[in-house]
Amino acid sequence: MAGIYYHIPFCKRICSYCDFYRTAQIGRLPQLIEAMCREIEQRHDYLRGEPIRTRYFGGGTPSLCTIEQLKSLLDTTARHFDCTGLEESTLEANPDDLNPQYLNDLRTIGIDRLSIGIQSFDDGCLRLMNRRHTAAQAIRAVKDAQAAGFDNLTIDLIFGVPGYGGAAWERSIDQALELGVQHISAYLLTIEPRTRFGVMAAKGELTEVADTVCEEEFMRLHERLSEARFDHYEISNYALPGYRARHNGNYWQGIPYLGIGPAAHSFDGDSRQWNVASVEGYIKGQSPEQEKLTTRNRIDEYIMTRLRTVEGLSLPDFEARFGSGERKRLEADARQEMAAERLIQTDERLSIPIEHLLVSDSIISSLFAD
Ligand code: SF4
Numbered sequence: 001m002a003g004i005y006y007h008i009p010f011c012k013r014i015c016s017y018c019d020f021y022r023t024a025q026i027g028r029l030p031q032l033i034e035a036m037c038r039e040i041e042q043r044h045d046y047l048r049g050e051p052i053r054t055r056y057f058g059g060g061t062p063s064l065c066t067i068e069q070l071k072s073l074l075d076t077t078a079r080h081f082d083c084t085g086l087e088e089s090t091l092e093a094n095p096d097d098l099n100p101q102y103l104n105d106l107r108t109i110g111i112d113r114l115s116i117g118i119q120s121f122d123d124g125c126l127r128l129m130n131r132r133h134t135a136a137q138a139i140r141a142v143k144d145a146q147a148a149g150f151d152n153l154t155i156d157l158i159f160g161v162p163g164y165g166g167a168a169w170e171r172s173i174d175q176a177l178e179l180g181v182q183h184i185s186a187y188l189l190t191i192e193p194r195t196r197f198g199v200m201a202a203k204g205e206l207t208e209v210a211d212t213v214c215e216e217e218f219m220r221l222h223e224r225l226s227e228a229r230f231d232h233y234e235i236s237n238y239a240l241p242g243y244r245a246r247h248n249g250n251y252w253q254g255i256p257y258l259g260i261g262p263a264a265h266s267f268d269g270d271s272r273q274w275n276v277a278s279v280e281g282y283i284k285g286q287s288p289e290q291e292k293l294t295t296r297n298r299i300d301e302y303i304m305t306r307l308r309t310v311e312g313l314s315l316p317d318f319e320a321r322f323g324s325g326e327r328k329r330l331e332a333d334a335r336q337e338m339a340a341e342r343l344i345q346t347d348e349r350l351s352i353p354i355e356h357l358l359v360s361d362s363i364i365s366s367l368f369a370d
Helices: 026-042 067-080 100-108 123-128 135-147 166-178 196-202 211-227 246-253 279-283 295-308 315-322 324-339 354-365
Strands: 002-008 052-059 088-093 113-119 153-159 183-188 231-234 237-239 257-260 265-267 271-274 289-292 344-346 349-351
Touching (some): 002 026, 026 067, 026 257, 026 279, 052 246, 067 100, 100 135, 113 135, 123 166, 135 153, 153 166, 153 211, 166 211, 183 211, 246 295, 295 315, 295 354, 315 324, 324 344
Parallel strands (some): 052 088, 088 113, 113 153
Antiparallel strands (some): 231 237, 257 265, 271 289, 344 349
8 A cells, every 4th residue: 555645836825834845936837747747657666566545636736737737647647556446535725726617627537535725714814824815715615615526625724823813713613613524634833934924023023822822722623623523633633533634644654655746755665755845956857865764763753653643652563663672762761751741651552642732742752762
């Protein structure tokens, strides 16, 4: 089993908080698609014959692609890889790119799951974040997708936005639930120096929301979604029963995946590769970089991915992979975190309690191999 990821790094407008690799040079999209098709052909043996179970178009903004462009990527993939066991094909979309015709056509080419980047249902908050859609467009996009037959929809929300907690956050949660989507990803806003928000913060025009307030917003979300039968299965992800994201699950479970496009990452079970983070360089055919994973890398990655999930880390599975010495080392490090009640052990499983998930990075890194 394996997954394939297609990275479309173009955006019409740059969001105030965005620190991803993306560019506004949309005119290069046709050349990029050709280069991506070439990459699929060239890397036809990367997955060593494993059948592709999940396909994922991420970005950037994949919904800027025409249906023909998306289809050419999917058709090229089907010619070079075993796609007979597909379980999920997701496309990230901006609400203002979606119309009934485009949605129908997406279904026709095999996209069965949409990830709609909404972030907030408050127009003031959307303007602050420099999003290019309104709340009304976001609601319309979800309803149009449902009318087109999409029954596996996920939306993104952001909390911890200065000035838009409290009632504004509550309204976004209400609206998300009212729309009847199957999956919600909720991210805490982090203000990175190189972003517009970072510049505003440096000038004193924006003040980061206090950690305690962010925690309250997160706990409010958690309560509301839990009441609505959403299962909190990973730090940022909630799903109705049967609707967990399968493609993202590949990353958390160490399943191989091939990443196509500028800045896309790949993992073949032994090593990681990443493509150049430049549309120009990528189209010219610049080679990817590669890193062979050491045992220590694997241990750290295992700890990080498992502790991000609500199921947590199974100690017997950890021991089976890395040996009893490493298990003893992990248990010794875990004792300190357990004493501080930042980690719990139930039977033979370690997990981070919900109220500490927002600071999970520091807990997880304290358990890394020496
Ligand atoms: S649409 Fe996504 S990738 Fe593009 S600028 Fe906004 S957050 Fe970044």
